[in-house]
Amino acid sequence: MTGFAVKFLGCKVSQADAMLARGALLAAGHVEVAEDEAELHVINTCCITAEAESKSRQSVRRSLRRAGRVHVAGCAVNLAPERFAEIDPRVRTFVGTADEVAEAMGEAEGSARARSPLACADTEHDVLARERSAPGRASARTRGFVKVQDGCDCHCAYCIIPTVRGPARSRPASAILREVERRVAEGQPEMVMTGISVGDYRDPERGLELGELMMEVARVPGVERVRLSSVEVIHVKDSLLRALCEEPKVCPHLHVPLQSGDDGVLSAMGRHYTAGEYLAHIDRVREATAGRREVQITADVIVGFPTEDEAAFGRTLDAVERAGLGRVHVFPYSPRPGTVAAELGDRVPAEIKKERGRRLRALSEVRSRLHRAQLLGSELEVLVDKVAADRCSGYTPDYTRCYLDGPPARAGELLTARSLELHADGIRCAVV
Numbered sequence: 001m002t003g004f005a006v007k008f009l010g011c012k013v014s015q016a017d018a019m020l021a022r023g024a025l026l027a028a029g030h031v032e033v034a035e036d037e038a039e040l041h042v043i044n045t046c047c048i049t050a051e052a053e054s055k056s057r058q059s060v061r062r063s064l065r066r067a068g069r070v071h072v073a074g075c076a077v078n079l080a081p082e083r084f085a086e087i088d089p090r091v092r093t094f095v096g097t098a099d100e101v102a103e104a105m106g107e108a109e110g111s112a113r114a115r116s117p118l119a120c121a122d123t124e125h126d127v128l129a130r131e132r133s134a135p136g137r138a139s140a141r142t143r144g145f146v147k148v149q150d151g152c153d154c155h156c157a158y159c160i161i162p163t164v165r166g167p168a169r170s171r172p173a174s175a176i177l178r179e180v181e182r183r184v185a186e187g188q189p190e191m192v193m194t195g196i197s198v199g200d201y202r203d204p205e206r207g208l209e210l211g212e213l214m215m216e217v218a219r220v221p222g223v224e225r226v227r228l229s230s231v232e233v234i235h236v237k238d239s240l241l242r243a244l245c246e247e248p249k250v251c252p253h254l255h256v257p258l259q260s261g262d263d264g265v266l267s268a269m270g271r272h273y274t275a276g277e278y279l280a281h282i283d284r285v286r287e288a289t290a291g292r293r294e295v296q297i298t299a300d301v302i303v304g305f306p307t308e309d310e311a312a313f314g315r316t317l318d319a320v321e322r323a324g325l326g327r328v329h330v331f332p333y334s335p336r337p338g339t340v341a342a343e344l345g346d347r348v349p350a351e352i353k354k355e356r357g358r359r360l361r362a363l364s365e366v367r368s369r370l371h372r373a374q375l376l377g378s379e380l381e382v383l384v385d386k387v388a389a390d391r392c393s394g395y396t397p398d399y400t401r402c403y404l405d406g407p408p409a410r411a412g413e414l415l416t417a418r419s420l421e422l423h424a425d426g427i428r429c430a431v432v
């Protein structure tokens with residue numbers, strides 16, 4: 001029996017993949033322990049930028065100081081396994097899809113039981129079967145990140161992910177719904193649909209689109225909320241709008257990457273829309289949900305792309321305002337070797353990137369405060385996810401952080417709270 005600890009770098013898909021490996025080891029009879037106590041560290045890596053790849057290798061080196069062995073997988077390993085294998089003989093690389101990696105790790109560690117439940121999996125995608133016989137363990141998380149698809153067909157100029165994850169492919173809805181049932185049993189009332197290109201989802205069994213899948217997830221007993229991690233603007237389809245309008249459990253929050261508000265930059269990035277088309281899609285969301293519910297829309301923006309000049313950046317600021325975004329996640333551009341954009345070099349000086357990043361984050365804060373101010377005085381539903389002696393906090397359905405005055409609540413508890421005043425990054429509330 002091996003004591004192991006699991007870590008991940010990067011996105012929620014990396015987290016979901018790491019949890020699949022965790023499930024395989026648990027199902028084989030091994031035990032999850034604290035990092036300092038673990039004989040084995042399992043790390044799911046990231047390579048979205050060169051810096052992320054470097055941080056993944058640093059994480060492996062740190063783990064080698066605490067654990068006897070390190071298993072590594074994920075995007076950075078799929079891209080260049082030799083860069084991890086050469087770190088130390090105690091490092092073992094696992095290349096392939098998350099399902100293949102999970103099974104290989106379970107086999108590599110051997111079964112601590114008479115027979116590994118991995119053999120019971122009815123499909124390669126069935127996460128429930130992989131963890132069916134795992135030791136009972138309550139989840140510390142209130143949100144379950146459910147990977148509904150993998151891979152991407154977009155091939156943006158700055159992105160390496162299609163190279164390391166392959167084309168878009170969807171999990172059967174039947175397997176997803178079984179996973180949701182398991183997560184509810186573990187005490188997770190909110191499900192987050194995640195993937196590399198989530199809006200590409202199409203159920204291979206019944207042809208369900210993403211919005212239709214979310215409606216079915218919402219009907220699973222015990223599910224209180226269904227959230228979407230991120231969706232490309234070109235994938236905001238009618239079925240998703242229907243889910244937002246017709247199913248109260250579908251959260252009124254869309255994270256829709258913008259990346260730039262300038263058509264020239266968007267074209268150089270290989271994005272599949274113009275700024276005008278992005279804004280038209282956002283207007284369509286507002287129109288479809290008007291009078292029913294207020295949808296908060298947030299976005300990613302890359303600053304300092306090689307073809308971005310000051311005028312192009314100004315158009316990005318304008319697009320953020322015109323779209324009415326509630327918050328912007330700002331990413332300074334860095335060349336990712338192996339991508340088309342890397343051939344353009346790194347033309348925007350670092351100090352200009354920093355200055356543009358500061359300006360965009362300042363605008364994001366203004367937009368965020370405006371959104372939160374509109375909620376003051378109202379009663380909000382809060383799902384508690386952080387519990388402390390003096391104050392608990394959680395998120396509203398539209399992904400606004402609320403800090404709760406009053407006695408400690410239980411993680412996973414749904415509370416009604418009255419919003420009182422703005423907090424640095426959320427709202428201070430009193431439980432009703």
